[in-house]
Amino acid sequence: MEYRVNRAAKVFCYAVFILWCMIVILSLAWILLTSFKTNKELYQEIWKLPGSFNLDNYKKIWSLYDLSAFFLNSILVVPINVILILVLSVPAAFVLTRAEFRLRGFILSFFIFGMGIPVIIALFPTYFLLSDLHLLDSLTGLSFVYIATSLSFSIFMLHGFFGSYPVELDEAATIDGCTPFQSFMKVVLPLSTTGIITVTIFNFIGIWNEYMLALIFIRDETKRLLSVGIYALQASMQYTGDWVTLFAGVVLALLPLIVFFIFMADRIMDGLTVGAVKG
C-alpha cells in the first residue's frame, strides 16, 4: 500500500532513505578499507582510501594475535548452541501453544517472564554454580548459560508463529491417522520454517556478539570466543596503538554475520513480521 503523494514529497522520502542507507554502507566500507591500511595511513589520512590492498593485517591477526583460535571456538560453539536452543524451545513452544493441559498458561508465563529478568542478577550465583559443576572456564558451561537465558525469547517468538496456523491443520493431520508426534514432525515443523529461521538468526546474532558472560565465565585464553577476543584486542590497543590490525579482526568477526544477513535478510524481515504481530 502506498500513499499517493506529490513528486516532491516522494523524492524527499527516497532521499532520506538513500542517505540513511549510505551512512550504514559507508560505515561498514570504512571498517573494511581501514583494515587494509597501515597505521601510518590511518593516522595521516583517516578518511582516504588505502594505498594498497595488502593483507598483512589479516595475516598478523590470524597468527600473531591468535584470532584463528577464537574464530574456531566461536564457529564451533555458536552453531551448536543455536541448534540446542531450537531442540529445546521448538517442542516446548509447540505444546505451550497447541496442546491443552493443566498449567499450560502458567508455564508459558513462567518462560516469558524470564525476558524481564536482567541476566546480571544471576551472574554471581551462576559463577558459583558453574564452579560447583566444574564447568567454570569451560565452553560447555558457558553454553548451558547461553541456552538457558535464550529460551524465554525463543519460546516467546515461536509461540507467536505456532499460534498463527489454523486449528484445522492439526485436525486434518489427526484425521489422516497421524499420531500427535507425527503431526508435529510432518505438518507443524515444515510449516514453521520461517519462525525457526527467525529464532535461529536472532540467537546466532545474539550469541555471536555476546561478550559479558563469555568474559566472566571463561578465563583460559585458549577457550576465548571471538567476541571476547575482539574486546581484549580493543583493550590492548591503548598500549600497542595497532588499530588497523584491530580493524582486520573486526572485519573477520563481522564477515559471517554479514554473509548470513545478505542471504537471509528477507527471511529475517518476514519472520519478524509474523512473530511480532502475534506476540
Add this chain to the structure above:
Amino acid sequence: MSNSFKRNKKLALPFLLPSLVVYILFFIYPAVSGLFYSFFDYKGFTRDKTFVGISNFTEALSDKIFWGALLVNLKIMFFGGLFIFLLAFAFLIMYQCIAHFKSTFRALLFLPNIISPVAICILWGFVFNQNFGLLNNLLTSFGLEKLIVAWLAPEYIMVSLIFVIVWTYVGFYFVILVSGVSKIPDSVYESALLEGASPVQAFFKITIPMIWDVFTVAVVYWLISSLKMFELPFSFTGFKPRMEIWNIPIYIYMLGFGRNDAIYRIGYAAAIAVLLSIIVMIFVQISRKLMTRESIEY
C-alpha cells in the same frame, strides 16, 4: 479447544521437561539465588557470608554512584526511546510514500543491529574523535567550526552515546512497526484516502490505532532491553567504561568483576541487581497500564 489440542496433551511432558530443566537450573535458580545473595555480605570472592538484612539495599539508596548509574539508565531509556520511536514512525510514514527498493531500505536500516557492539563503538569512536574524527572534519568543511566540541568529553558523552544507540537500534523498531502495518488491509487505507484523508491524517487515524498492539510490544521490549543494556555503553569509551556512562549493569559488573579495583562486593552488587529487576518490572507494568487499549478488530 479442538480435539487435536487435547490429543497433543501426551506430548506436553516430554516436550517441556528438557527446556524446563535447563531453564530452571541455569537461569531461574541462579536468579532466585541472586535475590538471596542481596541480603548477605560476602568477604571477597568466596562463599563466606554474613546475613546483613536489608543493609545492602539501604546502602544502595545512599550510594551516589548507584543514583548516577540509575540516571544514565533512565536517560538511555527515555531519550533513546523517544528518538528511536520518533524516527521509526517518521521512517514508517515515508516508507508508505514510496514504491521501489522497499525491502532493500528495510534491510539496510536493520543492518546495524547485527553488528557487534564492540565494532560499533570502535567505528563511532573514530567518528567522534576530537582531533581527527569525521564529525569535526565535516563541521570544518561546512564552515561550522563553532559547533566543534570534544564529543566524548564528560559534558557531551551522553549525547554521543544516545545518538549511537538510536542509530543502531532504530532499524529494529522500524521493522517491527512495518510488520504491524503490513497486516492492515489495503482497503482500510483506500477508503480513507478516497474520502480525501491526507497521509498525515491517515497515519494518525488509521496506522497508529491499528498498530497499537505491535507498538506496545515494541515499547515494552525497548524498556526491558534499554534498562539491561550492557555491551554498547561498556565498550563505548574503549576497554574501560568511563564513569559518566556507567549504567546499573556496568556498575554491577564493576562491583563484582572490576578487576583493577578488586572490590568484589557480591552481596552489594546482587542487591543492586535486584533493584534493577524491580525497576524493569515497574516500568513494564506502567507502560502496559498506560498503553492498554481496547484492541481493534479489522
